[in-house]
Structures are given as structure tokens and as C-alpha cells.
Amino acid sequence: MTAVSPGFSPVELQQAARDHLWLHFTRMGGYAEAELPVIVRGEGCYLEDSNGKRYLDALAGLFAVNIGYSYGDEIGQAAHEQMRELPFYTNWSSAHPRAIELAATVAELAPGDLTRVFFVSGGSEAIESAWKLARQYHTARGERRWKAISRNVAYHGTTMGALSINGIPALRTPFEPLVPSVAHARNTNRYHRPPEETEEQFTRFLLDDLEHVIDAEGADTIAVVIMEPVQNAGGAFTPPAGYFSGVREICDRHGILLCADEVITGFGRIGHWFACEKYDVQPDLVTCAKGLSSAYASIGAVITTDKVMEPFLEEKSMFSHGITFGGHPVMCAIALKNIEIMKRDRIVDGVRENENMYRSTLEQLLELPIAGDLRGAGCFYALELVKDKETKEGFSDEESETLLRGFLSPQFFERGLICRSDDRGDPVVQISPPLIAGQAEFDEMTGIIGDVLTEASQRI
Ligand SMILES: Cc1ncc(COP(=O)(O)O)c(C=O)c1O
Incomplete structure (x- = not known):
């Protein structure tokens, strides 16, 4: 059999993987005998x-x-050109053209007034950054709000902040104590609801539940509500009619920021650049990653509004957060090419x-x-x-x-x-x-x- 990787035959790859590579979310013991x-x-x-x-x-x-997997030549060319021109520079106190171009491109695609873009390396970092941004936004406006509300069974990533936001007990429990404080509202799973319940009644039921969770936590302690437009974990839960406008209204009434986690739904999966468009919701923050580059690069982003950025525009103010690789020029060049391909095709x-x-x-x-x-x-x-x-x-x-x-x-x-x-x-x-x-x-x-x-x- 031909070697599939320089210096490693398929058998050697198996052995080296067993000896050295620790897979994510994988029962490694299962591969002691079985082929990986x-x-x-x-x-x-x-x-x-x-x-x-x-x-x-x-x-x-x-x-x-x-x-899909067939654009390696075209995207590789864009990465290659960027490597030659500027393989790396940061977005800390300076910028480079690809980050600027990508921010402008994403701002143009994002719905409504979501025009400010903060780059990260992936989905968990985007969630982590959105929560930190929400906390610091409220602090900058003289309010101490730190909590997040998300939904049961929702997955939002694995770094400590993002993990704490998850609504999946099996993922959370091994790492407790988690980052304070997160409470979970009901998700939009309708399958097990009473068959006679109308969509309108279901929406009301969900919104009452959210309101109840917010009240129980104390509305003035809550920084952000984080929800996927269509929740993946649990199985593609779509929102019932009126749900997101109701969530928006509740957040507005209590001064809470609304974050749409579009790590999966962003960049086309729901048939729109952002699923928020389909469900007609205007969040204050959007997190995205995977589809931004179609996974040809590790890049994600938090997209937000002038309203959220405003307190950070004062002369001595800043968002006290940064990641070395956030907005890496090669990752940005790849994401730009991905978006160009998505538009063209x-x-x-x-x-x-x-x-x-x-x-x-x-x-x-x-x-x-x-x-x-x-x-x-x-x-x-x-x-x-x-x-x-x-x-x-x-x-x-x-x-x-x-x-x-x-x-x-x-x-x-x-x-x-x-x-x-x-x-x-x-x-x-x-x-x-x-x-x-x-x-x-x-x-x-x-x-x-x-x-x-x-x-x-x-x-x-
Ligand atoms: C909705 C959602 N948010 C956040 C994440 C975390 O993204 P990442 O794995 O890039 O850290 C995921 C990952 O699957 C996700 O599905």
C-alpha cells in the first residue's frame, strides 16, 4: 500500500496515533485493539x-x-500569497489589511447594525469573548452584571467560560466548580410537548420560563442571554413563531444583552448568511466560527453593534481581552477567499x-x-x-x-x-x-x- 503521509505507512500511522495522539471527546481505550x-x-x-x-x-x-472539500487549490493559493506577503502580525494595537477587509466583509453580510468585528481562533473563544465583552460592557456603564443565561442541552464550547454556559450536565460536572454564574432556560424542543398545545401557546410557555429564570437569578445581575437560532445539541431545535422577538423584548426590558451563537448556523447552514435573518432577530452580539472559513482555517469572530462598542470608544477605555492568533492574517485571507467562493458559487x-x-x-x-x-x-x-x-x-x-x-x-x-x-x-x-x-x-x-x-x- 502506498504511504499516505511522508515517512509513515498506514500501519505506522496507526501505531504512532496510539502512542502519541490524544483525540478529542474520544474513548481512547476503545482504540487499544480497534483500528483508528x-x-x-x-x-x-x-x-x-x-x-x-x-x-x-x-x-x-x-x-x-x-x-465541501474541493477548494484546497484556490484557498491554498490565497493562503500562500498571504504567507509570502505577511505570514503573521497581531491585531493588538495595530492592524493588517486582511483583518480589516474581513471585518468589513463580515459587517456587510451580518444583519442590521452588527458592524463591529472582534476576531478569535474558534467557537469556544468566540463565546468566551462574548461573555467577557458583555460583562465589561455593563461595568463600563456603571452596572455590575456578570451572569449568563443559556438553554438546557445547548452546547457552546469547552473552554471554562464557554463550558459553563453549556446546558449539558455530563460535560459540565467533571469540571465543577465552573465560572459563576449561568442559569438555563428551556430549549425549543417541541416534540415532547402536549400535542394539543398550539405554537403560540408553546412560545408563551417558553418565554414565561425564560422570564422566570431571569427573575429567579435577579434580572439586574444578568449580563447576557446566549442562544443558538437553531439549537444543535438535542437535535436541530428550531424556534417557534414569535420566540426570538419575545426573547429580544425580555432582554430589552431588563437591560440584558442578547447573543446569538451562530458558530454552526452562520455562513449559510440555514440558507442565510446568518440565521438571525431568517428568524428576524437583532442580537447585540453574534458568535461565529466554523463556516466563516468553511473550516479551512481556525478563525472565529464576535460581531457586535455600535451600541455595545460605544463605551469602549472613550479615550482611556478598552476591551481588556486579546488572543495572539485572533485575526491571524493567513486565517483572514482564507476566510475572505471562502466568502468570495460562497458568493460566486x-x-x-x-x-x-x-x-x-x-x-x-x-x-x-x-x-x-x-x-x-x-x-x-x-x-x-x-x-x-x-x-x-x-x-x-x-x-x-x-x-x-x-x-x-x-x-x-x-x-x-x-x-x-x-x-x-x-x-x-x-x-x-x-x-x-x-x-x-x-x-x-x-x-x-x-x-x-x-x-x-x-x-x-x-x-x-
Ligand atoms: C453552537 C456552538 N458554539 C460553540 C462551539 C464551540 O466551537 P469550537 O469547537 O470551535 O470551540 C460549537 C462547537 O461545535 C458549537 O456548536
Whole structure:
């Protein structure tokens, strides 16, 4: 077999990985005997491993490779030119052209008055920075507010601040005590609500809950409410009508900043540059990362308004926060090229145009007895799995473990599909391919998921 990496045969890669590489969120013990997947190249929506096996990537890396894997030459050229011109300089007390151009480009794409851009290296840093910015904004205006409110089961990253904002107990508990203080409101999961509840009643119920959480914490202690427009963890929870305008109104009434975490939804996944546009919400802060460069670079950003920046424009005032690599010129050049490609190849329009096709293709899966609910928007879906469709009864923790980790994930992989079965809330299969996926890719995904779930149903 040909070497897939200089100096390492596939067998040597396996051994070196076992000896040296610590994988993220991975039960490393599971690979003591089993072969570790080593992905060596990508093209379009497909990946290839070190054994030459092809996979359809129904997860776009990690909800990130929005333009797919085939733009390496073009983006590599932009990175190369930037490397030659200026491989690095910081955004601390000075600037460089690519950061300025990217800030202006992002400001033009972001909805409404979101025109100020602070660059970071990824999603967790964006969340971390947004919380710090919110805290310092209130301090600068003479108010001591430090708390954040987010939602149950939401994932917002892993650094201590971002982790503290997460609403997933299993991720939080090992690292307690966390950063004070975060409280969690209900998320917009409608599947398990009473069937007779109208959308309007559901919205009211959620907003009352949020109001209750804010009251219990003390509204004047809360710096920021952080929510994804469509919540990923738990399975693509879309907001009911009127929800975000209600959240905006509550935040305004209590002087709380509203942050939309668009780390996944930003840059096209929902069929708009920012999902806030679709749901007609004007946040004070937006966090973004993955799609900003389609994951060709490690770059993220906090985007905010003149209102939030104003206290920092006074002569002796500054946001006391910075990251060496935030707005790295090569990362900015890559993100600029990514956005140019997305515009030129009409990637975001394409998601809107294909949305009905995506949904109707995936809806075929609802015929399976194990498939309870399909939800999501744009090119971002989740299929909730249930034991009993009539009663919507879910699986116990043990059953989830056996079904998801023990059967579904390895089976998808075995059949050439990279697709996540997730049990951070009720068990779901997440479907979020590169935004260039067409009918053929959706048919293939649906076929494989359907076959594997049919087998899973028979096992239950
Ligand atoms: C909504 C959301 N926010 C924040 C993050 C953290 O991003 P990163 O992994 O780049 O730190 C993620 C990562 O998946 C995410 O999905």
C-alpha cells in the first residue's frame, strides 16, 4: 500500500496515533485493539481513509466545511500569497489589511447594525469573548452584571467560560466548580410537548420560563442571554413563531444583552448568511466560527453593534481581552477567499433553493418505526429516535448507549457514512452535510440511514 503521509505507512500511522495522539471527546481505550479511522483526503462531500475507503460526510467535518472539500487549490493559493506577503502580525494595537477587509466583509453580510468585528481562533473563544465583552460592557456603564443565561442541552464550547454556559450536565460536572454564574432556560424542543398545545401557546410557555429564570437569578445581575437560532445539541431545535422577538423584548426590558451563537448556523447552514435573518432577530452580539472559513482555517469572530462598542470608544477605555492568533492574517485571507467562493458559487442561495428537496428526501425516513421526529431548517437536520412512535417513548441511558454507540455509529461508518448519532438529549441522528450536497448525496445518506435504522428497529 502506498504511504499516505511522508515517512509513515498506514500501519505506522496507526501505531504512532496510539502512542502519541490524544483525540478529542474520544474513548481512547476503545482504540487499544480497534483500528483508528485516519482520514487522508477529501473531495466534494466525500472523504477517504488511509485504507482507500470512501465516506459521504453527512456532518461537514463538525458542521463546518460548508463549501465541501474541493477548494484546497484556490484557498491554498490565497493562503500562500498571504504567507509570502505577511505570514503573521497581531491585531493588538495595530492592524493588517486582511483583518480589516474581513471585518468589513463580515459587517456587510451580518444583519442590521452588527458592524463591529472582534476576531478569535474558534467557537469556544468566540463565546468566551462574548461573555467577557458583555460583562465589561455593563461595568463600563456603571452596572455590575456578570451572569449568563443559556438553554438546557445547548452546547457552546469547552473552554471554562464557554463550558459553563453549556446546558449539558455530563460535560459540565467533571469540571465543577465552573465560572459563576449561568442559569438555563428551556430549549425549543417541541416534540415532547402536549400535542394539543398550539405554537403560540408553546412560545408563551417558553418565554414565561425564560422570564422566570431571569427573575429567579435577579434580572439586574444578568449580563447576557446566549442562544443558538437553531439549537444543535438535542437535535436541530428550531424556534417557534414569535420566540426570538419575545426573547429580544425580555432582554430589552431588563437591560440584558442578547447573543446569538451562530458558530454552526452562520455562513449559510440555514440558507442565510446568518440565521438571525431568517428568524428576524437583532442580537447585540453574534458568535461565529466554523463556516466563516468553511473550516479551512481556525478563525472565529464576535460581531457586535455600535451600541455595545460605544463605551469602549472613550479615550482611556478598552476591551481588556486579546488572543495572539485572533485575526491571524493567513486565517483572514482564507476566510475572505471562502466568502468570495460562497458568493460566486451561490452556496447560500443554493441551500434556500434546495431546502424542500433536503427535507422531502429525509422525510422518507419517517416511515421507519424508530424515527419519531425530523426537525431542522436549511441544510441542518436531526432525526429523533424513539422506542414507540405512538407514545413517543424514548430510550433509557443504557439502551441509548447500546443503540447509538454500540450499533448506529459503527454501522454508519462501516457503510461509508459519517454521520453522528448523538445522545446529549434524546437520541438523534444529525444530518448536516457540506452545503454543496445535492439530490444524489441526500439520496445516498437517506438510503444508508434507512438501512441501518431498519436493522436497529429489528434489534429493539
Ligand atoms: C453552537 C456552538 N458554539 C460553540 C462551539 C464551540 O466551537 P469550537 O469547537 O470551535 O470551540 C460549537 C462547537 O461545535 C458549537 O456548536
